[in-house]
Amino acid sequence: MIIFDLLMMFIIAYIVGFLYYGLYRNITARFQRRFGPPIWQSFYDSIKFFSKKDATSHGWMFYLGPIIMMTGSVITLLFIPFFYDNQNFSGLSSYGNLFVVLYLMVLGALGNALAVGVSGNPFGVMGVTRGLSRLFAMELPFYIAVIGLMSINQSADIATIASNQTTINAFAYPLLFIGALFSFVGMMGQSPFDVVGAPVEVYSGPAVEFSGKFLAILMSQSAIFSFAKLTLMVNLFLGGASGFMELLAKTFILFLFVIAFGSMYGRFKTPQSIDFLLKVPTVIALVGLIFI
Secondary structure: OHHHHHHHHHHHHHHHHHHHHHHHHHHHHHHOOOOOOOOOHHHHHHHHHHOOOOOOOOOHHHHHHHHHHHHHHHHHHHOOOOOOOOOOOOOOHHHOOHHHHHHHOOHHHHHHHHHHHOOOOHHHHHHHHHHHHHHHHHHHHHHHHHHHHHHHHOOOOHHHHHHOOOOOHHHHOHHHHHHHHHHHHHHOOOOOOOOOOOOOOOOOHHHHHOOHHHHHHHHHHHHHHHHHHHHHHHHHHOOOOOOHHHHHHHHHHHHHHHHHHHHHOOOOOHHHHHHHHHHOHHHHHHHHHHHO
16 A cells, blocks of 8 residues: 555656646746747656667766656655645655655755766856755755744644644744745745756756756656655645645645746846845744744
């Protein structure tokens, strides 16, 4: 039963993640007064890339990086329950809590750095350098907000935090939510914190050297990880979900906000991004932590 549960969680995250990515490309296009590709185009592309040969090779570490990223994303997903009051689709959440999830979320950045570092491509290395420089500043407000929620609930269990919300935490503890939300926009790779990939500027950043099946793995990893992070935010701040329709509605609203926010603001430079994240959301989250 647990194997079937884990498999269904993976399939749902894969499909919904690519659906959201297709919607992201279309909604962003409309913000820019143009038409985007079909919603399922990215899904079709990923399937096509799995059948393609690699254009280049930089050794075994270059190939191991995407596998580490994919593994980290999938395992992170499996430790986040979809519903707070249902044993189904709870995955491995009974075996690990928020500490495990926050630890696993860092694997993607480390796998990315290991793989791209051996490629020697200046655009890829530039993206990794920016990402690692920004990593601590981006995650600090989120960690502070999570510490606050664990303190309030006297628990690090995600389902417990979700089920205890008589008033959703976004309204009950708005300062913690605002601090975490800025971090979340960065975690989703949206402007003004998208300096890592920096489309056009560094030619898609760390992913520039990947092709074929490994590019498909990176696309799939991004789709799954995006849905995992959305589900985590819903559990922590939006009251969790008791069914698929509620989960999809809440994740989509949050996803739409992230897209709109990213479409309205220009990209920060790396020092500007770090400076802002340390001074604004970190301070807001700290004030929220002091109040509770």
